[in-house]
Amino acid sequence: MSRHRTQPAAALQGAKRVTALSPDKRIPGNVVIEINDARFASLPADIVSDFDLVTGGALSDELYERLSRAANVEAAYLVAVRMLAARPRAVNDLLRRLRDRGHNPSAAAEAVGRLESKGLLDDAEYARHFARVRLSRGAGPPRILTDLLSHGVERRLAERAIDEIVDREGFDPGEQARVLAERRLAQLDGLPPEKLQRRLLAYLSRRGYRGWEVRELVAALVRGVGRQQRGAE
DSSP states (O other): OTTOOOOOGGGGOOOOOOEEOOOSSSSEEEEEETTEEEEEEEEEHHHHHTTTTTOOOOOOOOOHHHHHHHHHHHHHHHHHHHHHSOOOOOOHHHEEEEEETTTOOHHHHHHHHHHHTTTSOOOHHHHHHHHHHHTTTOOOOHHHHHHHHTTTTTTTHHHHHHHHHHHTTTTTTTHHHHHHHHHHHHHTTTHHHHHHHHHHHHHHTTTTTTTTHHHHHHHHHHHHHHHHHHHHH
């Protein structure tokens, strides 16, 4: 749970009064709000100014609820920023993770919307980054598409991003499948042809390489191994 969450409502029964407003030393530009002599939340100064808060001022229930919502949005926003600092994420994936951490769904959605408006969260850019990294690691376009869809990226956007990176990088799926198959083949030395073919096809399939071209590639490689074995006898 974030240390910037609001106080539980039960802890603030009865009259509510702002007892301190001070700069947050940990988050430049934020203001720490204390209510009834206890830390309530840390919010951006521009948001705090919208509430016209003054030290010693009383809070109505309506104003307290608005502050609580703003604090919940800020808590979700700070967690989201930390997640994005670790690695890029898709919009729906980030929303799901915030909800899984216990953040209010509407607060999480508002926090994510703020990130999008600042250009810090963009599914198109995320999809291109994801495709570039996964292609460099040997994954095939079909596998990359499946993974992007599982992260909540819209299909048409994901397909367009993959095509763009494949074209930009001059990626050749057939050649990549061959490289992967030959590398795996060297690790499966000594297997009977039928088992070798099954293993190679399963290996390539897990990486997103399927179809008749892949089956023909594997069959040709297995035949080559068979000829080498017969020649060695």
